[in-house]
Amino acid sequence: MSNKVVYYHGCFANYYNPDSGKALVSILKRNDIEIIVPEQKCCGMPMMANGNPAGAKKNFDFNARMLAEAAAPGYDIITSCPSCNMMLKREGLPFFDSKDARFISERIYDASEYIYKLYLEGKLNTNFGEIPLKVFYHNPCHLRVQNITDVPVALLRLIPGLEVVKVNTNCCGMGGSYGMKKINHERSVEIAQKLWNEIKAANVDAAVTECGGCGLQMAAGTGIRVIHPLVLLNDAYVKGDARKAA
Amino acid sequence: MANIPGLIVVEPSPEQSKHRAAGIFVRKEKRIEGESVKEHLRKIREDARSNNASLIEQLQKTLGKYDGVKITSAKDAKEAVSYIKQIADNTTLASINKSNIVVNELRPGLQAAGFKTYLRYYGEFNNFEEGKFQKKVEDYWSLPGMHGRNLVESFDKRHSITRLSSSGIKDYVAIMGVNAISAEDGTVYFLQHMSNITKDLQQAKKIILVVGIEKILKNKEDALFHTKSMGIYGLESILLDLIPHDIEKYDFESLPELSGENGQELHVIFYDNGRSELLKNGYSDLFLCIDCRACARQCPVGQHIFLDKGMVYSPKNYLLGSLQGWLPPVEVCLHCGRCQVECPVDIDIPTLIWKAQFEHYAEDGRSLKKKMLDDPELLAKLGGMTAPLSNWMVKLWIVKMMTQFFTGVHKDSTLPEFHRQTFRDWFKGGSHE
Ligand code: SF4
Ligand code: SF4
Numbered sequence: 001m002s003n004k005v006v007y008y009h010g011c012f013a014n015y016y017n018p019d020s021g022k023a024l025v026s027i028l029k030r031n032d033i034e035i036i037v038p039e040q041k042c043c044g045m046p047m048m049a050n051g052n053p054a055g056a057k058k059n060f061d062f063n064a065r066m067l068a069e070a071a072a073p074g075y076d077i078i079t080s081c082p083s084c085n086m087m088l089k090r091e092g093l094p095f096f097d098s099k100d101a102r103f104i105s106e107r108i109y110d111a112s113e114y115i116y117k118l119y120l121e122g123k124l125n126t127n128f129g130e131i132p133l134k135v136f137y138h139n140p141c142h143l144r145v146q147n148i149t150d151v152p153v154a155l156l157r158l159i160p161g162l163e164v165v166k167v168n169t170n171c172c173g174m175g176g177s178y179g180m181k182k183i184n185h186e187r188s189v190e191i192a193q194k195l196w197n198e199i200k201a202a203n204v205d206a207a208v209t210e211c212g213g214c215g216l217q218m219a220a221g222t223g224i225r226v227i228h229p230l231v232l233l234n235d236a237y238v239k240g241d242a243r244k245a246a
Numbered sequence: 247m248a249n250i251p252g253l254i255v256v257e258p259s260p261e262q263s264k265h266r267a268a269g270i271f272v273r274k275e276k277r278i279e280g281e282s283v284k285e286h287l288r289k290i291r292e293d294a295r296s297n298n299a300s301l302i303e304q305l306q307k308t309l310g311k312y313d314g315v316k317i318t319s320a321k322d323a324k325e326a327v328s329y330i331k332q333i334a335d336n337t338t339l340a341s342i343n344k345s346n347i348v349v350n351e352l353r354p355g356l357q358a359a360g361f362k363t364y365l366r367y368y369g370e371f372n373n374f375e376e377g378k379f380q381k382k383v384e385d386y387w388s389l390p391g392m393h394g395r396n397l398v399e400s401f402d403k404r405h406s407i408t409r410l411s412s413s414g415i416k417d418y419v420a421i422m423g424v425n426a427i428s429a430e431d432g433t434v435y436f437l438q439h440m441s442n443i444t445k446d447l448q449q450a451k452k453i454i455l456v457v458g459i460e461k462i463l464k465n466k467e468d469a470l471f472h473t474k475s476m477g478i479y480g481l482e483s484i485l486l487d488l489i490p491h492d493i494e495k496y497d498f499e500s501l502p503e504l505s506g507e508n509g510q511e512l513h514v515i516f517y518d519n520g521r522s523e524l525l526k527n528g529y530s531d532l533f534l535c536i537d538c539r540a541c542a543r544q545c546p547v548g549q550h551i552f553l554d555k556g557m558v559y560s561p562k563n564y565l566l567g568s569l570q571g572w573l574p575p576v577e578v579c580l581h582c583g584r585c586q587v588e589c590p591v592d593i594d595i596p597t598l599i600w601k602a603q604f605e606h607y608a609e610d611g612r613s614l615k616k617k618m619l620d621d622p623e624l625l626a627k628l629g630g631m632t633a634p635l636s637n638w639m640v641k642l643w644i645v646k647m648m649t650q651f652f653t654g655v656h657k658d659s660t661l662p663e664f665h666r667q668t669f670r671d672w673f674k675g676g677s678h679e
Contacts, residue, residue: 014668014670018667025678037673045581051606051607052612091597094601095600142583144584173546
């Protein structure tokens with residue numbers, strides 16, 4: 001293996017959607033990139049949102065230290081959850097500033113951003129098989145506000161047969177556990193309505209998004225199957241293998 | 247004859263805008279560079295922020311030279327309202343403009359003091375029916391989206407008032423937040439979307455200008471640029487609350503004209519209401535705001551809350567209102583971060599909201615429910631260890647009700663599925679090798 005990256009999986013890929021993490025490992029392996037998974041805790045954003053900055057600081061400092069240590073030889077750090085990415089890149093900084101925090105903030109990438117960068121540099125293995133699927137792409141706010149909007153769509157469009165029918169950049173109203181809370185539930189549903197209507201109108205096979213919360217909200221309102229883009233990308237590689245073998 | 251500084255009304259011109267909207271496609275060299283506008287604007291605002299004290303002083307001196315202006319200072323809404331009450335004679339009829347200061351900060355006090363307050367502007371939209379109404383707004387503004395990209399300016403000086411009138415005036419007070427005022431010569435700027443401001447400046451017996459201390463700029467050029475920028479960036483947002491809802495109407499046109507000796511009066515209130523505090527306690531970036539409400543269009547919650555208070559809340563005003571105490575503490579923000587995206591002066595509202603929340607919880611403590619949701623990782627660990635049992639459990643009605651009761655998680659929420667094998671377990675197991 002010629003190259004390494006440090007992976008921050010966060011809670012979502014670890015506990016709720018291990019498939020997205022597994023897909024990432026497999027994608028990178030096909031590109032000769034080895035993955036390092038240091039010790040880590042929840043990014044701390046849920047604690048911040050629930051009014052516990054002290055707890056968030058503890059987790060944040062721990063993560064910053066572990067990630068900085070692992071990335072010290074000059075490796076990039078990648079995440080597969082938009083909120084973790086945003087927390088580590090910029091939300092935590094004004095409150096929990098440190099040398100490590102600044103170091104990781106400068107070398108952190110969202111996974112699609114990273115993979116697409118490989119593509120632009122001509123380094124991405126593009127042996128993708130066909131995935132004949134019509135999808136709706138929802139861009140999570142936490143990617144949108146970091147200016148990562150076009151990249152995930154461009155990446156999905158590398159998959160033969162896959163059609164991105166509609167791209168949505170509205171807020172889904174979930175906001176982590178925000179929309180789950182009773183006091184916010186109604187408001188959350190009100191915000192989601194527009195997105196739900198768009199999904200229903202798009203008449204697609206599946207919805208694609210990076211964010212676990214957005215995914216729950218989309219599935220709850222429309223019953224649609226929601227897929228993490230990394231899972232799709234990996235499926236395309238698997239299809240590609242099958243084609244080669246045949 | 248009383249002499250007064252110029253009162254200038256800036257307005258988008260529908261004719262011009264159509265012309266120029268077409269122009270951006272053909273005359274590319276006429277595009278205004280978004281970044282340079284922002285840079286200039288930011289410089290103006292930073293100037294206003296760091297020189298606020300001296301600008302206030304200078305403006306007071308400048309206005310003192312005009313014998314037609316009565317000036318006063320109000321440290322808070324109460325003082326401003328009591329001044330207005332005192333000079334209003336027996337009039338309780340007030341026309342107010344759609345300024346945040348006047349609507350949000352002063353209106354409740356004015357109403358409590360017995361004033362009938364009307365946003366005269368709403369009355370000018372005669373059709374509040376769904377569909378039709380929205381169309382009318384579009385016709386009026388007829389400009390393409392221009393946030394930070396290809397700016398096409400169509401805002402111009404439309405009316406300039408240099409004398410108080412003694413004819414055609416009516417017995418009411420017009421209370422108006424100004425968009426900007428020049429410290430150098432006292433020229434006052436308003437951004438108008440309909441003719442309401444012009445009419446008030448011509449007709450009201452008492453014109454009361456409320457100058458939020460952040461609205462004082464160095465000179466006329468800066469003040470005009472500031473006013474136009476508010477229109478440019480707020481273009482798609484300023485009309486956000488023009489959705490069909492009950493409006494208070496009053497037929498000002500049918501008021502009888504006052505006779506003979508009754509001339510107009512012009513009052514200026516220097517208004518603080520916590521603003522100088524903000525400068526000191528870590529919220530000074532709010533001082534950079536031009537009140538364009540571009541952030542409001544982005545905010546998913548601003549358009550869904552507090553509408554009963556009569557305005558769509560921009561994140562900045564939501565935060566300001568919380569800090570000033572006329573809105574509840576900032577708890578409804580979902581931390582999406584969108585409000586920062588379109589801000590022409592790059593205010594990091596999301597960070598300021600986090601800060602305000604931390605201060606709020608540090609002072610008032612937090613609910614047990616918040617504490618219960620503190621550690622999703624712990625919950626996930628427990629759930630994962632007991633999966634698939636846990637997944638089956640959380641779907642049970644009784645468990646849902648209990649969860650709602652203890653954690654505040656709504657019983658109809660879809661919760662994520664727990665997995666027995668975590669990613670880490672899988673990774674450590676080495677099956678990926
Ligand atoms: S971060 Fe909060 S205030 Fe800002 S746009 Fe999102 S919900 Fe609104
Ligand atoms: S904070 Fe909001 S209203 Fe103020 S300048 Fe920025 S976008 Fe405009």
